[in-house]
Amino acid sequence: MNVGIDIEEVERFVKYAKDKSYLERIFSKEEIAYSIPKKNVSQHLAVRFAAKEAVWKALSAKNKKLFITDISIKNDKNGRPQVYIKNIKYKKIDISLSHTRKYAAAVAIAF
Ligand SMILES: CC(C)(COP(=O)(O)OP(=O)(O)OC[C@H]1O[C@@H](n2cnc3c(N)ncnc32)[C@H](O)[C@@H]1OP(=O)(O)O)[C@@H](O)C(=O)NCCC(=O)NCCS
Incomplete structure (x- = not known):
């Protein structure tokens, strides 16, 4: 298991x-x-950027060729x-997002 934040x-x-x-x-x-x-467009963008970085951190140990731009967040x-x-749902990870007027945060757990 790997975590990213x-x-x-x-x-x-x-x-x-x-x-x-x-x-x-x-x-x-x-x-x-x-x-x-x-x-609150800037909050939603900021949290998506945070999510990409968190996902990258969680997956970078497994996938050295992963780029931030390969990662996309879609809400169900x-x-x-x-x-x-790369447009395919990645099931072996869970993420959670939260944002306020000032900060946007994301956590990813890859398993
Ligand atoms: C989903 C919910 C928990 C979000 O909490 P919030 O404090 O308003 O907002 P946060 O900034 O912490 O979180 C927002 C993010 O939660 C995520 N989110 C939304 N619905 C979600 C769900 N069903 N499950 C997991 N994450 C969810 C989204 O990523 C959202 O950001 P995005 O719209 O940019 O993608 C809240 O709005 C909600 O609907 N709660 C359930 C309803 C409820 O029980 N209300 C009674 C409270 S007393």
């Missing part, structure tokens, strides 16, 4: 939310489509976040 300052993502080319470089289409219509019908790697 990350925390991001939401403020950093306020300007990224307006930068289409940055968004498309870092986030998947699904992550952008989920976050942009929301009231209950709102629970799920990990996709």
Whole structure:
């Protein structure tokens, strides 16, 4: 079992939310489509970035060729976040996300 954790300052993502080319470089289409219509767009982006980093930390011991941009977070019908790697659901990991006005945090446990 491997754990990964990350925390991001939401403020950093306020300007990224307006930068289409940055968004498309870092986030998947699904992550952008989920976050942009929301009231607290920068929080949803920040927590997705934190989730990618947490997943990368949890999986890096197993997969040296994994890039942050290979990882995408999609919420299921209950709102629970799920990990996709290169568009395929990765089942051997669990993540949990939380965000406030200032901080966004994510934990990943790979098994
Ligand atoms: C899901 C819930 C726990 C989120 O808690 P919160 O304090 O409002 O918000 P947080 O910042 O800690 O967490 C938000 C993240 O939780 C995650 N989440 C949402 N629904 C989830 C679920 N069913 N299971 C696991 N994670 C979930 C999402 O990743 C969300 O972030 P995102 O929308 O950017 O993807 C809460 O909104 C909720 O609906 N609770 C269940 C309803 C309930 O029992 N209410 C009574 C309380 S007295």
